[in-house]
Amino acid sequence: MFETVAATAAERRERRPGDELVPAADVVMDRGFTVAGRPESVWPWIVQLGKRRAGWYLPRRVERLMPQSRRATREIVRRWQQLGPGDVIPDYGGRHETFTVATIEPPTTLVYRSHRGHIDVSWSIVLRPDGEHTRVLLRLRLGSVRRKWLAETAGELLDLLTIAGLAAGLRERLASPS
Structure with missing residues (x-):
């Protein structure tokens, strides 16, 4: 499952x-x-x-273990389709953590920014056509990190698990949207 979320050397x-x-x-x-x-x-x-939008897509087998109220949607929801530069959305990084839309170019580019304590964060999602498929590229950049070793170990593992779950859940939803 984890090798399916690896960026290629060229993509990195x-x-x-x-x-x-x-x-x-x-x-x-x-x-x-x-x-x-x-x-x-x-x-x-x-x-x-x-958070407080469609959620974070996970595969059905994982979501079954979660309370119903914490499961992500399995449909496209009209009210969450409008997003523009400067819009703020809640994040799972903490109770008051948010992301601000920095750049949005439908249907290929969404970039968020955030400031967490002393750490600057950017998170980009790029959708690249690949025949009848799409390559989903995600990049998380952290600046002014005091404990770089912690971000590179525990943070890297958490990111890997999170994106692996997202990939599996998104694939499921695209295969049979309800």
């Missing part, structure tokens, strides 16, 4: 939208996975991600 080297928001990143986490469908069909699922 390339510049992405949002890199300029944390130019001197201490930690960069790159992930990538492929899903069925063109970016236009994947985009509505990506734009509605988030």
Whole structure:
């Protein structure tokens, strides 16, 4: 499951939208996975991600272990399709943590920024067409990290698990949207 969220060496080297928001990143986490469908069909699922929005997609087998109120939606929800620069959405990083939309270019690019204590954060999601599929590229950049070793170990593991869950849950939803 985890190898399915690995970014290629070329994907890790390339510049992405949002890199300029944390130019001197201490930690960069790159992930990538492929899903069925063109970016236009994947985009509505990506734009509605988030706490107090559509949730964080996990596969059904994992969500069954969660209370009903904590499960992510399995449909495109109209009210969460409108997102623009400057919009703020809650994040799972803490009770009061948020992301602010820095850049949005439907149906391919969504970049968030945040400030967590002394750490600057950017998170970019890029949808790249690949025939009848879409390559989903995610990059998390952290700047002014005091405990770099902790971010590179525990943070990296948490990111890997989170994105692996997202990839599996998104694939499920795209295969049989209800």
